[in-house]
Amino acid sequence: LWGEDGDDVLVGGHGDDHLNGGNGNDQLHGQWGNDDMHGLAGDDKLYGWTGNDTLRGGDGNDHLDGQQDNDTLYGDNGHDTLLGGAGNDYLHGGNDNDKLYGQDNNDTLIGGYGNDHLDGGNHDDTLYGEWGNDRLEGGNGNDKLYGQDGNDVLVGGHGNDHLDGGNHDDKLYGQWGNDYLYGYNGNDSLYGEDGNDTLNGAGGNDFLSGGNGDDALHGEYGNDRLEGNDGNDKLYGHVGNDVLLGGTGNDYLDGQWDNDHVYGEDGHDTLKGGTGNDYLNGGNDNDTLYGEDGHDTLLGGNGADHLDGGNHNDVLYGEGGHDTLYGGNGDDKLYGQDAGDKLYGQEGHDTLYGGYGADYLDGGNGNDYLRGEGNQDTVRGGAGDDRIYGDNETDHLYGDAGNDHIEGGNDNDFLWGGDDSDYLNGNHGDDHLYGDRGADTLVGDRGADKLWGGDGGDKLYGGVGADQLFGGGGNDYLDGGDSDDYLRGEGNKDTILGGNGNDTLIGDNENDSLHGGNGHDYLSGGNDDDWLYGDAHNDTIYGDNGCDFINGGSGNDRLIGGKHHDTFYFDAHSGRDVIADFNKHQDTIQIDDSLAWKFNQISYWADGANTVLSINNGTAYVTLENYSANNVSADMFNFT
Incomplete structure (x- = not known):
């Protein structure tokens, strides 16, 4: 027709x-x-x-x-x-x-040229927009939509649909069902909406939103933004500087290449930075963050989080919750922040701050800087020359290997130097300091402190407060400082100074030098040949075993030589001293020429069972207990 x-x-x-x-x-x-x-x-x-x-x-x-x-x-x-x-x-x-x-x-729709509107309707349809800015709607059924050229809008509708935006800047909406959305070239926007969807941005700077369900989002090439929204989603940034947001649910987010921003948000999420300098934020709940390659910044957010910086120089923040932070390789900075955290610097020269809570810090290898900050912390320097600070409350600080600098801060702290030559300072509080191995320097500072030098030639300073100092092995130097201190040289040749206060000084083994300083002191040389100086005030000095040199100093002192051949020294500063066990057959009284220089300058008399010596017309007096005046002779004295 x-x-x-x-x-x-x-x-x-x-x-x-x-x-x-x-x-x-x-x-x-x-x-x-x-x-x-x-x-x-x-x-x-x-x-x-x-x-x-x-x-x-x-x-x-x-x-x-x-x-x-x-x-x-x-x-x-x-x-x-x-x-x-x-x-x-x-x-x-x-x-x-x-x-x-x-x-x-099951229909096939092709838009051709122009800005077309395609609606598949019911069942399983295939739609091609071809050229122009087209709108494709799959409707009901499992549909396939191809935008092709132009800035297209693709809507999957009901069913498990396949959407391909093609070239240019497209918008894809999966809607209901388990859909696959592929942006292809151009700066595309993909919305999975309901169902367990797979979104792939492909080329261009794309926006991907998973919507409801357990979705998989792939940014691919370009600087993309991926939002998982509801459900347990998997997000992969791929190439480009991408932004990934997990939303609710337990999500897996991987930035992969380049410099990405990754946010876990709600749920127990796993975040990976991949290569590039990435920013990772766990958000709420208990998350796991891996910086991997590049100079990364990791924030745990709320919850008990696990942070691993990976390679290069990273910055890690635990934030809220009991977090575990690993710096990995590189020179890293770790901040535990709130709650009791565990921080491990691992390789490189790292900086660790515990923050609030009872924290555990381990510097690992390298020359690290560690601060416990608030609450009762345990800090270990690990290998390398570390700087360790306990700060507030009762801390346990361990230098481990390397030449470490350790300070306790406020409250009653425990400090261990470990291997090599360390510096320990208790600061405020009643502290315990252990030098361990190496030539260490220990400073009690304020408070009633206990210091143990350990092996090696150590220097111990009590500081302010009634301190206890123990030199340990090695040739040690002990200085009690202010207050009433207890000082013990223990092994090897030690030098001990009581300082101010009424101190107790014990040399123990080998040839020691003891100085009481100011105050009413007690000095005991111990074994071997010791040099004992009472210095100011009224002291008690006991030479013990060995051939000892005893100088009471100023004040009225009680001197006990002990066994073997002892020398009792007096000069113009000596007061009224008592020698409790003088034996003329083994002991010597040495007179400095500032006091007298010959025997006829000494007068003596009996005082009961004792003998009193007046040197240089009473400039100094020495009482020899239980010693007969008849036994006084010139050969008892040595004038120098």
């Missing part, structure tokens, strides 16, 4: 008919059979009815309705509307801005 000119109505009837509308605004009705209809020129309306029909709009703004069975519709030129109807239909919009509706069954 040929309509030619005019607005014609052509009805095919039964059979396989061929209808040409010709010019004018025509109506073509194929009715029964497999019909072939051409609208040609004009704004035509074509209705296929039953049968597998082919409808071509031709020129003009045409309306094509396949209706029943499996039809093929071509809009051709003009702004056309194509309806597939029932059956598995093929719709092609052709040129200009067209509207295509697949309706029922």
Whole structure:
């Protein structure tokens, strides 16, 4: 049937008919059979009815309705509307801005040129936007949507859909079902919405939003933003400087290449920076963060988090909760912050701050800087020359290997130097300091402190407060400082100074030198040949074993030589001293020439069982207990 000119109505009837509308605004009705209809020129309306029909709009703004069975519709030129109807239909919009509706069954829709609107309808449809800025809607069923060229909008609808944006800047909406969204080239926006969706941005700077369900998001190339939203999601930034946000649920986020920002948000999340200088923030709940390669910044957020800096120089913040921080390789900075945290510097020259809470800090290898800060902390320097500070409350500080600098801070602290030559300072509080091995320097500072030098030639300073100092092995130097101190040299040749206060000094083994300093002191040389000086005030000095040199100093002192050949020394500063066990057959009284220089300057007399010596007309007096005046002779004295 040929309509030619005019607005014609052509009805095919039964059979396989061929209808040409010709010019004018025509109506073509194929009715029964497999019909072939051409609208040609004009704004035509074509209705296929039953049968597998082919409808071509031709020129003009045409309306094509396949209706029943499996039809093929071509809009051709003009702004056309194509309806597939029932059956598995093929719709092609052709040129200009067209509207295509697949309706029922499994249809194929192709927009062609122009800005087209494609709606698959029910069942499993395939939609191609081709050229222009198109809108594709899958409708019900498991659909495949391809935007191709232009800035397209793809909407999956119900069912498990496949959406491919193609070139340019597209928007993809999965809606219901478990959908796959692929942005392809261009700066695309992908929204998974309901269901367990997979989103892949591919090329360009893309935005991906998983929506509800357990989604997988892949940024691929470009600087992308990925949001997991609800559900247990997996986010992969891939190449480019990406932003990843997990949302709610227990998410897995991996920045992969370049400089990424990764946020776990709610849920128990796992975050990985990959290569590049990344920023990771765990957010709420108990998270695991891995900086991996690059100079990374990690924040645990709330919850008990696990942070691992990985390679290069990283900065880690535990924030709220009981966190565990590992610096990894590189020179890292670790901040425990709130609650009781565990910090491990590992390799490199690291800086560790415990923050609030009872923290555990371990510097690992390298020359590290460690601060316990608030609460009762345990701090270990590890290998390397470390600087360790306990700060507030009762801390346990261990230098371990290397030449370490350790300070206790406020409260009652415990300090151990470990291997090598260390410096320990208790600062405030009643502290315990252990030098361990190496030539160590220990300073009690304020408070009643206990200092143990350990092995090696150590220097111990009690400082302010009633301190106890023990030199240990090695040739040690002990200085009690202020207050009433107890000082013990223990092994080897030690030098001991009582300082101010009423001190007790014990040399123990080998040849020691003891100085009481100010105050009423007690000095005991111990074994071997010791030098004992009472210095100021009234002291008690006991040489013990060995050939000892005893100088009471100023004040009225009690001197006991002990076993072997002892020398008692007096000068112009000596007071009224007592020698409790003088034996002329083994002991010597040495007189300095500032006091006297010959025997006739000494007068003596009996005082009961004792003998009193007056030296240089009473400049100094010495009482020899239980010693007869008849036994006094010049050979008892040595004038120097």
